[in-house]
Amino acid sequence: MLLKFITTFLLMGFTLSVFAITPQDLLKSYEAQSSKASPSRGEQFFNAKHGKEWSCSSCHENPPNHDTKHIVTGKVIKPLAPSANSARFTDEAKVDKWFKRNCNDVLDRDCTAQEKAEVLSWLMTVK
């Protein structure tokens, strides 16, 4: 019985570790699809409007190291920078989903791997 428990826990741990990813992993994968990221360009991208009404910072603020509010609804958004919120950029499906939604909101298109790499590389420098 005990052995069964231990095996189950080990298997659970294994499964979790398979899905878990780090911001560094993600950055590497975006860079592999484009080129080396520049954090300063990432910050500019984050602050700028891209033809629509909002920038990334409209909801996440700069620096995004604290709770912020959705620009329309006022709903609290947890910090985006990994230094302030260790859950950020650790679930690839979630990252993909939010890049898709938010890039459509801010740019009216998908973000490129280069843009994702740059924003993420800057976010990783935010203290």
Add this chain to the structure above:
Amino acid sequence: MANDCEMSSMKIKKTILIFAALLLTSSGAYAAKMVMPTDAPASYEAECASCHMAYPPALLSEQSWKNVMSGLSKHFGTDASVDAKTQIEITNWLVKNATTRQKYIETAPENRITKTSWFIRKHDEVKPNVWKRASIKSPANCGACHIDATKGIFSESKIKIPVK
């Protein structure tokens, strides 16, 4: 004889008490329909409540929820799209818990809770400048004034309008 009379008056009192108790419980159940059901799928919090309050499903009718959920890629100016499996899961839960009360059952104009006639009527004393206060921002931000909104409690006694 006098004893009989006493008995019947006691019976009447008892009947009144039972009726009162029934009325209370039924009105309680009535109000409870606005309350957040406890069986919300985790996806409701993750997909919907990341941008706005997790609205209790009883705020809209079945048809209104179907309309909202069929247009998530253009959801009040934002892309709120979800994968097909999640879309079905959330829609089924919303529809199951949608309002059945005549008072709230209208199909919401533009799919907005805040455009229903009952919402407008209930808030007709709130001046336009109040909605614009920084801590309120929007009529969609129920919790700014309804302090127990996340629990689905919107009663008059649970309102605190922020001054800024």
